[in-house]
Amino acid sequence: MTNFGPLHPGAAAGEGKLARTSLSIAQQIEVYRLLKLNRLVEDRLTNLYRQGKVVGGLYGSRGQEGISIGTAFALGPDDVVAPLIRNLGAMLVRGVSPREVFTQYMARGGSPTGGKDCNLHFGDLARGLVSPISMLGALVPVMAGVALAAKLQKKSYVAMTYIGDGGTSTGEFHEGMNLAAVLEVPLIVIAEHNGYAYSTPTSRQMKIKDLAQRASAYGIPARIVDGNDVLAVYEATRAMIEAARAGGGPQMLEVKTFRMKGHAEHDDAGYVPKELFEQWKAKDPIDRFERHLLAGGLATREELDSITAKVQAELDIEVDNALASPMPPPERALEGVYFEGGDA
Amino acid sequence: MTNFGPLHPGAAAGEGKLARTSLSIAQQIEVYRLLKLNRLVEDRLTNLYRQGKVVGGLYGSRGQEGISIGTAFALGPDDVVAPLIRNLGAMLVRGVSPREVFTQYMARGGSPTGGKDCNLHFGDLARGLVSPISMLGALVPVMAGVALAAKLQKKSYVAMTYIGDGGTSTGEFHEGMNLAAVLEVPLIVIAEHNGYAYSTPTSRQMKIKDLAQRASAYGIPARIVDGNDVLAVYEATRAMIEAARAGGGPQMLEVKTFRMKGHAEHDDAGYVPKELFEQWKAKDPIDRFERHLLAGGLATREELDSITAKVQAELDIEVDNALASPMPPPERALEGVYFEGGDA
């Protein structure tokens, strides 16, 4: 039932040549832009955080951008995805603008939630985005339900969500995975194995080496890929989405990666052996993809630099816009507990 | 890590010769007495239920007695076990008297809970018995905690509990199993695969064939045995208890069996194909054990009959005693919400 392979060669190492891809050059260039956008938006947020402009905590995905981008890039327009707090990239792929992100993190009135909720806690079904709650694991049953709706409505969209190594220990993950398997719904679960749950190494969260082993308890097909190879992630996700769309039921993809910062900006990750950071720095997904593009002659240095420059220019504007935007009116706190409208 | 075998030959079939055993003849005779006691107590309860003497529902274990008896018989005096509602046999092995069971089911004042709780919902740590709550799955983390205490206290007792096929789909089962694995505590979980969760066949509860596959998600060693072979159950449990006691961490034993009645006395099990009942009747654990004793010349027909007669005589008395015993005084309802005593 469960099939852990074929393991992409890079899976263990997370280095070397990237996977073969079906993406056109133009698409790969777009992937590059998204990767850069993901990282640079987070760099801006880090600056804003240090300037005390971010309200509350700041959570980043440095080193894991290839996962958010590669997985979401494989989705179709009608598919629905529920990103976690480290999946900014998935939101960017679905068309979330930097302004939305900056205003959310700065609690502005013009943010997607109007200041009601924080950071990446927002969604928009028009763009196929579901918002998380903080309780880890909860999105798995909920997205199984999104997938169930597709099945009941006889529509072809699939549901996708993410779970960290830590999150796979929650009861809701278990109930959601098992239910999705029994109901045979088109759910794709991306399990990000990044070595830590806050300060807790995977070894203290579970006695198994691969998150994919969790899937065997449900009879859900699982595969493992190098999470720092955006192309491998994309191809594996695409295959799973196709399988799910074709009626193959839920699929689980384990991506091996590493969290290159602390749990959040306030956490200096002193508990992480320095060597690990060095080892994984060499596997940076963006650097590797850049090398792939240049080595393959898919893009020139100049082209890539101009992409980055464009992104930076956009972010200059969006940061200023966000900073200039007002806080919400206090009375808004009263609005929206119930849906008051008529049948909608 | 997970090791599903060696599968006892009888495991699939649940028929034929019983497993070799390390039990003495005297012990095997005692096992026989307990098996009979288990079944006959339940027969008496069924009669009492039909006479309207049982307060609330009645849950039986017909066809599964070999599991409760075989597993609990392998426990040491200091070990702690948490039976579920179908594990009357385990309680009898731990010294629970028929009178305790009858008074519980009839809500009498002299019952172990004094009328506060129902059926087999009672415990007594002096006899190494923990009471369940109705919510399935809850006992797994709790018994993991009992096992954790043994580890922290550097004592050699182990903890054992049961879970049905249905119960393995609960989040609490998952959290408890994973935590037990990570903390490497001496917990033995007996997974009773009896084909149904109430009216729901295993096929609609999970997409896996063996409950043992659940264990692979935790890196917990698992084995499968024929649950209708009391000796196989005993030997497998004993081995797992030894492994756990020796520091081998949690163990899971899947026992293949079949629920020979409805979910409870009120349920006629109309949803169960008649053939299944016939097939499994031939595998009745008590009949098989009886054949084993007689064929092996371990006991004579007369000896076995006199054991049964003794049990019946005891039950005649205990049923009458229970029927004659009073209901609790109403004001008792106020007592015991908190432990009021001093440091105990």
Added chain:
Amino acid sequence: MSEITFLDAIRQAILDEMRADPTVYLIGEDIGTYGGAFRLTAGLLEEFGRDRVIDTPISEAGFVGAAIGSAMMGMRPVVEFQFIDFIANAFNMIVNFAGTNHYRWGQKVPIVMRGPSGGRVSGSAFHSLNPEAYFNRAPGLKIVYPGTVEDAYGLMRSAIRDENPVLFFEHKYLYRRIKGTISADAAPIPLGKARIARPGTQLSVITYAAMLHVALEAAEKLAEEGIEIEVLDLRTLKPLDEEAVLATARKTGRVIVLTEEPTTGSFAGEVAARIGEKAFWNLDAPVARVCCIDTPVPYSPPLEDFYLPNADKLIARIRELLEA
């Protein structure tokens, strides 16, 4: 029109909504093949098939979560808890996910969560729960708790049509003990509206569900002595029909809130607190709570009788307040 039971009325309401709206579906344990532990969904699998009557594994958080996800995509799930006590296992999903979703990001979650609740059936601590107070504090939820056959029918239809997460509690003691008739053209009954079950002038008993019948029984008896008790049936507990609550309090000046739950932390406390704050100047006596004792639900009949309110206990308290 023939008489039907409280249980039949709920089934009928679900049936009528399923026939009227293809997005309505049922999900829960043993609701299909078996028709539910109380046979409330009997026959529905046969009419609507497995896509609309879904038997699930034992995973309350799992299927409540799935119901939430499907509701966001345009479905109208009706979730059954085999016994409402098991709602505890879905607490996070209900309170944190369903309850806050619309407030946090504007996405509605039309879902009904229903199941057999309440005691007086020797169900002991885990098959007798009245969960209203556990959920009343959670913003974004609605709570419905009918006490008559007509309300069970009309309120269930409204609950299914509501755009918000609705907890619909069904007192199992009433399932087959009360009967009524539902006219072919019976309309949905709006959520959020209490009902004067019996008009009176001297004292108001505010209650709902099974206790409604205890209140009516007491009022009946006292009427023989010429004591006129008003009985207000809340029907919807959240949002509370404060207007109706304050109106009856102001009218009689004496109020007892009668509920089947431990007194401490009870839903009755919320009702009493509102009256005490907003109708204070109209009160001629303290607002009293007649609830259960502060213990888990005990099993043995003498203990459970002691635990539960009944007409005699209520009458005794009424007399005290009338003398006040």
Added chain:
Amino acid sequence: MSEITFLDAIRQAILDEMRADPTVYLIGEDIGTYGGAFRLTAGLLEEFGRDRVIDTPISEAGFVGAAIGSAMMGMRPVVEFQFIDFIANAFNMIVNFAGTNHYRWGQKVPIVMRGPSGGRVSGSAFHSLNPEAYFNRAPGLKIVYPGTVEDAYGLMRSAIRDENPVLFFEHKYLYRRIKGTISADAAPIPLGKARIARPGTQLSVITYAAMLHVALEAAEKLAEEGIEIEVLDLRTLKPLDEEAVLATARKTGRVIVLTEEPTTGSFAGEVAARIGEKAFWNLDAPVARVCCIDTPVPYSPPLEDFYLPNADKLIARIRELLEA
């Protein structure tokens, strides 16, 4: 003696109990290596080792259950929820297992469940919870919610020594904002006893935790006008110190219950209902609740400020009641 923070006081109490009693151990997420999200358990792993400071996987029901099991076997676990909001995932274990165990079969479960609670830190809906009302209804539990450094220390020591399941909430806004001194011979403070934080004659504000400081601030301001407010700090919410509650109500005849939670279904409602029933004849004005609005906790500061009670809102209500 040097001043220590509210957070330090809790750590000190745990440390003192761990040194005094080898059966006391800690279990939760990131409490060992990391010392806890708020560093409350920093240094304890180093002193007591991994057997007594246990880092767990993310499984609240799992480790609460394990704590319960170990407590039955003679251990005294102190469970940390990284944020108290995650207690929702252990609701069944706490309410149904820990809460009912002693009543059902006589087996005590001495366990403390603690964690950072409360808002005013822009934590939004899932990092700002005040869960007291969700658990007040559950028989068998105790609930402690300190508001001063001294109480945090003394009540935590008593909570760990208590033979029953105790929920110990720590308002994170106070963690590093208030200071105090703990004498070397500081004794445990008994659970179940409220404390008059400020004596007064004209109106009583009954409160606890962070709101205690809002009440004292308001009382301070009003004192300048010669208005004497009594402030009662409940400290233990369950079992409630009814005697102290009724005493202050009878003394001043005017009461406001001030809590940081939505008004509907609030713990404040329980307190108000008891006063309204048992001190009615001593009241000169309605018992008022000053709580939050009935919404999830909003994130943006202007919204959260609107959501939360504060001294000005309290003073406004006090004036209304004094004019009554």
